[in-house]
Each structure stands twice: as structure tokens, then as C-alpha cells.
Amino acid sequence: MTSCDYPNFKTHFSGLLEQAARAIISADTVLRIELTRTKQASHGDYSCNLAMQLAKSLHKNPREVAGLLIAALPASPHLEKVEVAGAGFINLFLTHAAKQQCVYQVLQGKAAYGHGGFGQGKKIQVEFVSANPTGPLHVGHGRGAAYGASLANVLSAAGFNVSREFYVNDAGRQMDILTLSTWLRYLELNDIHIPFPQNAYQGSYVRTMAQLIFQAHTNRYVHQPALLLDGLPAQVLETVVSTDEHLDILIANAKKILGQDYAYFHNFVLTEQLGDCRNDLMEFGVEFDVWFSEQSLYDNGAVARTMQLLEDKKYLYEQDGAIWFRSTDFGDEKDRVVQRENGQFTYFASDIAYHLNKFERGFDQVINIWGADHHGYIPRVKGALQALELDPSKLEIALVQFAVLYRDGKKAPMSTRSGEFVTLRELREEVGKDAARFFYVMRKSDQHLDFDLDLAKSQSNENPVYYVQYAHARVCSVLAQWDGQVDELNSADTTILTNPLELALLQKLIDFPDTVEMAAREYSPHLIAFYLRELASEFHSYYNSTRFLVAEIPLQNARLALIAAIRQVLINGLTLLGVNAPDKM
RNA sequence: GUGCCCGUAGCUCAAUCGGAUAGAGCACCAGCCUUCUAAGCUGGGGGUUACAGGUUCGAUUCCUGUCGGGCACGCCA
Numbered sequence: 001m002t003s004c005d006y007p008n009f010k011t012h013f014s015g016l017l018e019q020a021a022r023a024i025i026s027a028d029t030v031l032r033i034e035l036t037r038t039k040q041a042s043h044g045d046y047s048c049n050l051a052m053q054l055a056k057s058l059h060k061n062p063r064e065v066a067g068l069l070i071a072a073l074p075a076s077p078h079l080e081k082v083e084v085a086g087a088g089f090i091n092l093f094l095t096h097a098a099k100q101q102c103v104y105q106v107l108q109g110k111a112a113y114g115h116g117g118f119g120q121g122k123k124i125q126v127e128f129v130s131a132n133p134t135g136p137l138h139v140g141h142g143r144g145a146a147y148g149a150s151l152a153n154v155l156s157a158a159g160f161n162v163s164r165e166f167y168v169n170d171a172g173r174q175m176d177i178l179t180l181s182t183w184l185r186y187l188e189l190n191d192i193h194i195p196f197p198q199n200a201y202q203g204s205y206v207r208t209m210a211q212l213i214f215q216a217h218t219n220r221y222v223h224q225p226a227l228l229l230d231g232l233p234a235q236v237l238e239t240v241v242s243t244d245e246h247l248d249i250l251i252a253n254a255k256k257i258l259g260q261d262y263a264y265f266h267n268f269v270l271t272e273q274l275g276d277c278r279n280d281l282m283e284f285g286v287e288f289d290v291w292f293s294e295q296s297l298y299d300n301g302a303v304a305r306t307m308q309l310l311e312d313k314k315y316l317y318e319q320d321g322a323i324w325f326r327s328t329d330f331g332d333e334k335d336r337v338v339q340r341e342n343g344q345f346t347y348f349a350s351d352i353a354y355h356l357n358k359f360e361r362g363f364d365q366v367i368n369i370w371g372a373d374h375h376g377y378i379p380r381v382k383g384a385l386q387a388l389e390l391d392p393s394k395l396e397i398a399l400v401q402f403a404v405l406y407r408d409g410k411k412a413p414m415s416t417r418s419g420e421f422v423t424l425r426e427l428r429e430e431v432g433k434d435a436a437r438f439f440y441v442m443r444k445s446d447q448h449l450d451f452d453l454d455l456a457k458s459q460s461n462e463n464p465v466y467y468v469q470y471a472h473a474r475v476c477s478v479l480a481q482w483d484g485q486v487d488e489l490n491s492a493d494t495t496i497l498t499n500p501l502e503l504a505l506l507q508k509l510i511d512f513p514d515t516v517e518m519a520a521r522e523y524s525p526h527l528i529a530f531y532l533r534e535l536a537s538e539f540h541s542y543y544n545s546t547r548f549l550v551a552e553i554p555l556q557n558a559r560l561a562l563i564a565a566i567r568q569v570l571i572n573g574l575t576l577l578g579v580n581a582p583d584k585m
Numbered sequence: 586g587u588g589c590c591c592g593u594a595g596c597u598c599a600a601u602c603g604g605a606u607a608g609a610g611c612a613c614c615a616g617c618c619u620u621c622u623a624a625g626c627u628g629g630g631g632g633u634u635a636c637a638g639g640u641u642c643g644a645u646u647c648c649u650g651u652c653g654g655g656c657a658c659g660c661c662a
Contacts, residue, residue: 039600039607040606047605052604086605087605134662172661173661333658342660347662373656373657374657374662375589375590375656399589399590401591401656402656442598450596462611466624467625470624474621474622477621514601518601526599530599530600541627543621544625548621549621
């Protein structure tokens with residue numbers, strides 16, 4: 001059987017219902033055919049509420065409309081029967097043959113089963129993580145990484161041409177603070193002790209970087225540290241409290257004192273942190289097509305050009321020595337500074353240039369995955385796009401709530417600056433990549449995630465990923481004990497598969513491509529995780545109720561074909577989530 | 586204070602742009618291994634979907650208000 005003989009049933013039945021509807025309504029009526037999978041077997045396999053939608057405009061009751069629609073419904077070889085039920089639902093029943101043939105679709109489709117053409121090859125960019133390279137990734141970044149990577153996989157499977165991008169904030173003040181922090185720690189190693197500002201980077205990795213530089217260069221970068229405190233009020237030496245101004249003075253002094261060597265420190269810490277980040281993500285199964293440098297937007301003049309564009313369109317003005325963008329023209333609460341009094345561009349300025357650059361690259365859709373704490377930033381970015389006469393609807397911003405950590409039943413503190421945080425690397429080492437990846441996408445991304453570290457570390461069966469992986473391992477075990485090749489199962493007679501458990505499993509396999517499409521449409525990879533749990537659950541029930549390796553060869557082959565197909569779909573789904581499917585557990 | 590998000594079983598969460606009797610997991614109770622992996626299965630109890638109104642054939646979903654929680658309100662990124 002070829003794929004054109006075997007349709008997507010949702011699409012197939014939607015088409016039939018549309019034809020039926022056209023026969024009883026006027027041509028200009030807008031139709032929205034909604035076909036949903038039923039929850040109860042007695043309601044058939046697919047259900048449609050079209051009759052209820054049309055009842056009002058036709059001045060007939062919904063059940064009567066449903067009757068008319070069914071009467072006008074073209075015949076289909078895949079349709080066992082159609083019924084009117086409840087308030088006017090049209091319930092469609094698939095033939096057993098249609099379900100049974102799905103096994104061949106899966107076994108022949110292999111890794112491609114579930115992939116579809118919903119995306120029509122459109123170019124879509126997913127930008128995610130984009131963490132400041134100022135320290136290790138923590139578990140909050142981990143969620144964005146897991147969500148973004150899974151979403152990108154899902155979109156790709158659904159037929160989009162996906163580009164995964166990491167925006168490297170290598171130009172900002174935070175990098176200067178990290179550079180300063182590292183130099184201060186380096187000076188300490190040379191027995192020069194300058195009070196370490198409270199709001200500088202406290203993490204031990206800063207000392208580690210200082211150590212590396214010290215080991216390679218001893219006191220080469222000591223210079224004149226006494227000048228570092230120039231311009232600082234005397235009392236800062238007496239107190240640990242430090243302000244932004246304090247840091248800015250230290251940074252400016254450090255640049256002056258170090259001269260060319262400042263660039264060495266800056267480059268060293270950037271390279272070190274970015275490399276660490278990249279390795280961390282790679283080990284987490286998260287890879288990017290593009291690492292986009294913020295600094296490059298300054299180096300190639302993009303920021304200046306973008307500011308000039310806004311200036312030409314009269315969206316910029318000067319006040320209090322700074323340059324402001326009129327974001328209130330586009331619904332923002334207040335106008336925003338793009339160039340500070342000291343001449344420095346803000347993060348927002350380069351971000352406008354970055355988004356202009358994204359649009360110039362010709363994506364049909366751009367998705368930014370941000371931590372939910374950045375939601376207030378959305379209106380100004382969308383406003384900037386409008387100011388540049390770009391279509392804001394092409395930019396989708398998916399907010400990911402931070403994971404809230406619990407340790408010993410209490411919230412664990414998480415702050416990059418204070419150094420009190422659980423890193424993504426620690427999490428991976430403790431619970432494993434698979435559990436972490438699955439755990440992260442078990443919840444809808446815009447919901448808070450309570451991450452119980454003790455539970456996640458427990459390596460017990462409470463980790464839901466084991467349940468799905470175990471189903472896969474069980475199929476592998478059975479097939480290993482059978483002395484045949486899976487390819488032989490393509491000729492199995494699946495019409496023997498008629499018990500309710502088997503029919504439900506067959507329907508579940510049919511659902512997979514629809515689930516992938518839905519996950520892509522809704523930017524919701526968690527649907528894949530839920531689907532996999534359900535498929536695994538139905539398989540485990542089947543496993544416990546039915547013996548596969550039986551004497552009757554046709555029956556055995558039919559059952560083995562089914563579980564081989566289940567295994568394939570488990571693999572395909574787990575792959576979308578970046579989770580391994582081990583043969584043995 | 587203003588804006589955005591959220592409130593579903595004891596706990597953590599689903600519920601396909603408004604659909605049929607609101608579903609899972611964990612926890613709890615009772616069962617199932619001389620048979621392909623018990624990291625499994627079967628059965629059971631558990632709900633006024635925060636609260637009060639509104640919209641309609643139908644509301645966990647949309648609107649208004651109240652209460653409770655989170656986040657954001659920088660010339661940080």
C-alpha cells in the first residue's frame with residue numbers, strides 16, 4: 001500500500017465533511033472544520049461539531065443538520081460508520097482495516113513516520129538559551145534549552161525549515177563586570193587585595209579563570225592596581241555594599257590601567273565561558289546552527305545603521321543627555337533609552353539591530369524563546385519592528401517560566417551573581433541527560449515548573465522517562481528472543497489484530513503524526529511527552545495481557561509487527577525530545 | 586500602585602483556537618511474577634475546575650468583579 005492510498009484520516013474526513021457542508025450551505029459561508037479524537041470508544045474514533053456550528057445560520061436544530069451532513073457525506077473506504085450523537089456531534093468510525101494498515105506505514109516509514117508537511121518548508125528560526133556568557137548555565141537555562149531544542153525538532157518534523165540560533169551577548173556591561181571580577185581575583189592571587197564588590201561575579205568559576213591566567217602569566221597583568229580606586233568615595237573601602245556607579249568606575253579604571261591587556265582579559269573570559277556553555281549544551285543534546293555575536297552588530301555598523309533608520313523616521317529624540325526611542329507610539333508604557341548619556345548604546349539598541357538582521361535573513365517566522373521575566377520587554381521590541389515597518393506578527397515570543405528548585409522540600413535559592421545556584425551540568429550529572437530533558441518538557445512551557453531535586457536525583461522509577469524507555473526496552477527484548485528480522489514483519493497479516501487493546505494501540509499509532517503537527521502548531525512539545533506516556537501505558541497493558549511469542553506463526557507475526565511499530569514510534573517521539581531509547585534497562 | 590501570567594484530586598500537572606461523564610502520574614488501599622524484563626499490570630477511593638456574576642445549545646476555556654500566588658515595571662542584560 002502506498003501513502004496516497006493511506007491518507008491522514010483527520011485531513012481525509014475533514015475534506016469529506018467540507019464537501020458535505022458545501023452541499024447544504026451557501027458558497028460564501030466560512031467553514032472551520034474541527035475534527036477531534038474522541039475520548040470514548042462508543043463515540044467512534046473522530047468527532048466533529050460542524051452541525052452545531054451551522055445550526056444557527058441554517059435555523060435548524062443541530063441533530064437535524066448533522067443528519068443532512070451525513071446524508072451528503074461522500075463515501076470513503078476507510079469509514080466503517082457515521083453516527084449522530086449527543087447534542088449533534090457527528091461521530092466517525094474507522095474501519096479495522098484502516099487501523100491495521102497503519103502498522104505497515106510505521107514499519108516502512110521508520111524514522112520518518114510522524115513527519116508531515118504542515119510547515120510547507122517555510123523558513124523558521126528558533127532563537128533560544130542566548131544566556132550571557134558570564135557564568136555556567138543553571139537549571140533555568142536548562143528549561144529554555146530543553147524546550148527550544150525539542151520545539152525545533154518538532155517544527156522540523158512538521159515540515160518547517162528550521163534554523164537554531166544562540167545570540168551571544170558578548171558586547172555588554174555584564175561582560176565588563178565579569179572581566180573586572182576576573183582581574184580582581186587574579187590580583188588576589190598576586191597578593192593584591194582590593195575589596196571585591198558585592199555585585200560583581202562571586203562564583204568560584206571566576207577564581208578558576210583567574211587561576212588559569214595566573215598559572216600561565218604569573219604577575220604579567222598586575223600593572224598599577226592602586227589606580228583602580230581612583231574616583232571612588234573613601235567609604236567604599238570600608239563597606240561591602242556597592243553600587244552600579246561603583247562598578248562602572250572600577251570598569252573604567254580597569255580599562256585605563258590595563259590598556260591593550262583589558263582586551264586579553266575580556267577575550268579570555270568570553271572564550272572560556274562560551275566554550276563551557278557550548279560543551280554543556282552539546283552534552284545536553286542541544287546544538288545550534290548559528291552562534292550570533294552581538295559584538296558583530298557593532299563591528300559591522302549594523303547598530304549605527306539601525307539607529308539612523310529610526311532617526312530618519314523620527315522615532316528618536318534626545319533628553320537628559322540620552323537618546324530615546326518613542327516606543328510609546330506603539331503601546332509601550334514609556335519610551336526607552338537606546339543610547340546612554342555616556343555614549344554607550346543600550347542592550348535594546350543592539351537588539352533592535354539584531355531583529356532587523358533576523359528579518360533581513362528572510363525567515364517566514366521568527367521565534368524567540370525568553371525567560372518569562374522578560375515579558376515586559378516584548379512591547380518595545382515589537383514596537384521597534386513596527387517603527388522599521390516590519391511585520392511584528394512574524395515574531396513570536398515564547399515565554400518559558402523559570403524552573404523553581406526544591407531541595408529538602410524547600411525552595412533552593414538561585415542567583416547567578418551570588419554564586420548560589422544549581423548548574424545545568426550538576427543536574428545532568430546527577431539525574432542524567434534523558435531524565436532532565438524529559439522532565440523539563442513534561443510541563444507546558446509557560447507554566448511554572450516545580451523541580452524537586454531530591455526526586456530528580458533519586459534515580460527511581462518515579463522519573464517518567466524510565467516508563468517510556470522501559471516500554472522500548474521490553475519490545476527490544478521480545479524481538480531479540482524472536483529469531484527473525486524486523487523487515488519480515490512487513491508481510492505480517494495484521495487483520496488478525498482485532499481485540500480492543502490492539503485496536504486502541506493501532507489508533508494511537510495513527511495519532512502520532514497528528515500529535516506532532518499539533519505540537520508544532522501550538523509550539524507545545526509537551527504534547528509529545530504526554531503522547532509517549534500514553535503510548536507506553538497502552539503498550540505495558542498489552543504486554544501484561546498478551547503473549548507475543550506464540551506457536552501460531554501468523555498471530556505471532558501480527559503481534560510482533562504491532563510492537564515493532566510501537567517501538568518505532570517510541571523512538572521517533574523520544575528523538576524529538578532528545579531522549580535516548582536504550583535496548584536494555 | 587500599574588501591567589502581564591497563573592489558580593483544576595492530598596501533591597505535581599493535562600484537557601486539541603468553547604464540546605459529550607474534567608483526565609494522568611505520585612501518594613493511599615486491595616490484588617497479580619515456575620510463562621517474552623514487576624523500572625510492569627489490574628481494581629478502588631478521591632472534584633462546586635479559587636469565589637461571585639455574565640455571554641450561549643454548551644464554559645476549566647471567553648468577558649466583568651473579588652480573593653490568592655508569580656513576574657515585570659533600569660541610561661542592566
